[in-house]
Amino acid sequence: MLTYRHPVAGDMVNVHVPATPEELDAFVSWAQRATERGPIALDTETTGLDVFSDGYRLRTVQFGDAHDAWVIHWERGGHFRRAALEVLTKARRFLIHNAAFDWLVLDRHAGIPLEELAPRTRDTKVMAALVDPRQPQEGGIGTGLKPLSAYYVDRTAPDTQGDLTAVFRGLGLTKATGWAGIPLGHPTFNLYAGLDCIFTARLEPCLSAELTRLEVRDRLVDYEHEIARICAHMQRKGLVLDEEFTRELDSALSEDARENADVAARYGVESVNSNKQIAEALTAMGETLTERTAGGAVKVDKAVLLALADMDLQWKRLGIRMPNPLAEAVLRSKRAGKWRSAYAETFLDTVDSTGRVHCGINPLAARTGRMSVNRPALQTLPSSDQMIRRCLLADEGHVMVSTDFQAVEMRVLAALADVRRMKEGFQSGGAEFDIHMFTAQLIKGLEATEKDRKLFKGAGFGKVYGGGISTLARQTGASEDEIRRAVNAYDRAFPEIRRASARWQREARATGMVTVSATGRRMPLDRDRAYAVVNYQCQSAARDLLGQALLNAESAGLLDAMRLPIHDEILASVPAGEAEEFAREFEKAMTFDLFGVPIVSKADVGSRSWGSLYGADY
CATH class of the missing domain: 1.20.1060.10 (Taq DNA Polymerase; Chain T, domain 4)
Structure with a gap:
């Protein structure tokens, strides 16, 4: 058996690479003892990131604890696969960094359903994001394994991917071709594969201690793992x-x-x-x-x-x-x-052999926890677009249903800042209540016009998103003087918003410029942008409403229909003959009460394409 030794935080750790059935027996025996002691760190090496692409291969599966790692050459088949599968199916708990990726890899290429693996997983990337969601360029540690390991475990922790890129060049490979082309027995490849498990195993107790110190609720940690699982399920399903x-x-x-x-x-x-x-x-x-x-x-x-x-x-x-x-x-x-x-x-580059695209879903894409969809970034499409959305279809015999929160930003603002007049309007106005015309009439009287509505809508979104006078003027087409007067009138009508902003900023300054959301999420503020606290509070609460909606929808038996979370929307593919029934169930899943403010939703039933919900004819 090949064994590589490497120093980690003053200890010599071991990376074992079995080569015979007998050596695989030693690995399985180690795993049986290790799972009795606690969770086993788990990782994979593959040919790239496009898990669903043709020709994609799972190369190794590695397991480890704080002192030993085992790199199992999945590509060699036979005994190697059987040993890896035995541990994958029998181990009680796993630690994975960026678990959704490995769930999908092992689901598609090793036959281990994510439904079986996810409940046994603790994701150190999720934990790190709840400690500090900022990336290094924002002043944080980041959520990558290398920077986290260097901060919490060993400041000399190697940049395994960076060092392997140099190895690729030496072998005449590129970063794009290196993961597929590096020889399976290459020492650096095996050493670093194992070290990632050891660093993950050592990182988890550090992050657990930090979450406890910061009083981050266990319930929030569990909730984020559930959201990650649901998002991975949607990514696996994909869209036609x-x-x-x-x-x-x-x-x-x-x-x-x-x-x-x-x-x-x-x-x-x-x-x-x-x-x-x-x-x-x-x-x-x-x-x-x-x-x-x-x-x-x-x-x-x-x-x-x-x-x-x-x-x-x-x-x-x-x-x-x-x-x-x-x-x-x-x-x-x-x-x-x-x-x-x-x-x-x-779309054309990533479509799989069955004609589906599997957009990446990042459930923790921002400090606020806001989700994003990447490769491609569908959440950046303008709300008026039908052309790009027309590319994506529901399943054969299905239609698209989109269920969207109604005016969720303003409802969340009213709830969190306890804005009396707004809350009264939402409570008495029903699902179709127009907060922006309500505001215009409150300020200008019943003779308020559509122009007034647009002006005060801009002022309201300025409160939620932190837009300045010049930005709001560009967005609304009004002059800066008009916007300034509208914002001042808005403050007079709803003084609770300014008071809440001042209170949240005081609380943040007292805790090292960190504001804590209604669900206990820690969101660091930039000192020169403390005013963004309103945006952070509202965006985070709205995101967690969407997360709760995903959980509610799963409980209602709607998980297999769900395809994407987009902003405040759940996109679903449902049987055409049952579309109205599904729409009603999604609306129920997305209906709540938030501190006395009704959170309501509206489901739209389209034709087969996503674009049909925006005017496309198919």
Whole structure:
């Protein structure tokens, strides 16, 4: 048996690599003793990250505790697979860093259903995110195994992936091909595979102690593991891709990007990605550009260009100026190019052999716990889009159902800040209650107009999202003076919001600039952005309402229908003949009472494509 020894925090640890059936027996005996002592750390090495792609391979499965790790060569088949499967099925508890990935790998490539593995797992990445969700660039430790191990376990902990990348180069491989191409017996490959288990085993008690010290509730830790399991289930299920439509869309987006780039070229912009060329051309057209980047360059970002094109953030006309044709051409060319690469091409690159795409779901993507969908990032699509969403289909014989919280941001704000007038409105107004018109009439009287509604809607979202006067002016099309007056009137109508913000900021300053959510989530604040506390509190509570909705939906037997969590929405594929019944059940799952404020939802039944819920005809 090959055994590699390596120092970790002053100890010599062992990484064992069995080569014969007898050596595998020693591994199984170790695992039987180890599971009696406590959880076993578990990890996998694979050929890459696209778990559902054709040709994807599981290469090794490794197990370990604080002192010993065992790297089992799954690729060798036979006895090796049987030994690994015996431990995978019989061990009582596992520790995994970034468990959802390994759940899906072992589910698809080792036949261990995530339903069996997830209840026996503690995820050190989830634990770390509940200690401090910030990434290193934000001032935190991060949630990667390397930085966490260096902080909590051994400051000299090797960057296993970084060091292996150097090995790949030495073997004539790239980072993309290295995981599949490195020889199974390579010493560095095996050593680092085992060390990741040992670091995970040593990391878990440190994080457990830190969670206890910070008084993070055990219930919150368990809840996040349940949410991770449900999200992994949705990722495994995936969505049917309309490949023919997606190829046509890919071609159309390419043409759209080219045509609009040609329009920009007529105004002297040879590259729509050259801010310098765009700024010079707009100035030559008589536009006044006053905003500057941190480096002092003229700013011509999306927000600036949308304003010049007379469009809001949803690309709808504001009607307050003559649209600048260059600004619009640049925006449309860049968007078409981005959507082609980010969506159409990604769908086609990642579709599996059964015609499904399995978008990654990150249930803890932000400090607030907000979820995200990646590869591609579907949550960044504008709410008006039907074109990209049209690519994704419900199952054969099914239709799409989207169930969305109604005005959840404002309902959460009313509940958390105990805003009396808002709460009364929500309590008496029913599911269709329009908080923004209610606010406009409260301030302006019954003669309030749609323009007033839009103005006070902007002021309200400014409270929730922390938008400044200039940002709100761009979003609403109102002047800065109008927005300023609206915000002041908003504060007079709902004084509890400012008081709550001041209280949350005081509490954060007393606890090292950390605000704690209604569910006990710790969210560090940046000292120069303490005002963001309202956004953090509201966004975190809204996210946890969505998390609870996922759990409620599972309890109602709806898990197999669920496909994606998007913002405040659950997307589902349901049998066409039972769509209305499913819609009612999803609405029930997404109905709560939050500190006296009713949280309500509305389910929309579409046709087969996700885009049908946004106007597409299929």
